[in-house]
Amino acid sequence: MYQTLTFYHSTVRWLLLASLIYGIFRAFKGYYSKSGFTKSDNAVRHWTATISHIQLVIGITLYSQSPIVKYFWTNFKEAVHDIEIAFFGLIHIVLMLIAIIFITIGSALAKRKQTDNEKFKTMLVWFSISLLIIFLAIPWPFSPLANRPYLR
Ligand code: HEM
Secondary structure: OHHHHHHHHHHHHHHHHHHHHHHHHHHHHHHHOOOOOOHHHHHHHHHHHHHHHHHHHHHHHHHHHOHHHHHHHHOHHHHOOOHHHHHHHHHHHHHHHHHHHHHHHHHHHHHHOOOHHHHHHHHHHHHHHHHHHHHHHOOOOOOOOOOOOOOO
16 A cells, blocks of 8 residues: 555656646746637646645555654654654645645636736746745655655
8 A cells, every 4th residue: 555655656746747847838838928828728727736636635645654754753853853754754745735735726816817818927926836846845866855766
């Protein structure tokens, strides 16, 4: 169960990054060329938010199963000073929750904006901030906080 969850959580990360980057690219292009917000733009907006919610559900389930997280909460006083354990126990979840909230707000606000240009701008701003947070909070093999492989 734990291994399966880690596999899916690691893989969905790439799907979310691809969708988010593609969404930002389309929003950027649409905003500066002042083009219309098409059905495809709307689908990318919608699917990016949906993939982030799928990752959230996998993440919460993984959080409840992870031996690292268990160790963090049972040995809080010592574990909080160990950067790798504190990363998975607290830093990763807090930053990722903020990022997913940003994607959700950005997607919902863009949907409700009156003009196409406002829709692109809203998507561009909220998705870009979220991408930055996600990039910092992923345990990349080169991260100074915690390291996990690119693929499971
Ligand atoms: C944008 C959302 C997220 C992304 C892109 C993301 C990405 C990742 C990646 C790449 C890993 C390393 C997987 C591996 O071991 O190969 C990881 C580990 C982990 N993530 Fe996330 N994550 C996200 C959100 C969350 C959330 C919201 C939670 C909790 C509610 C969470 C909990 C965890 C836990 C507990 C681990 C490590 C568990 C362990 O090694 O025992 N993640 N995450």
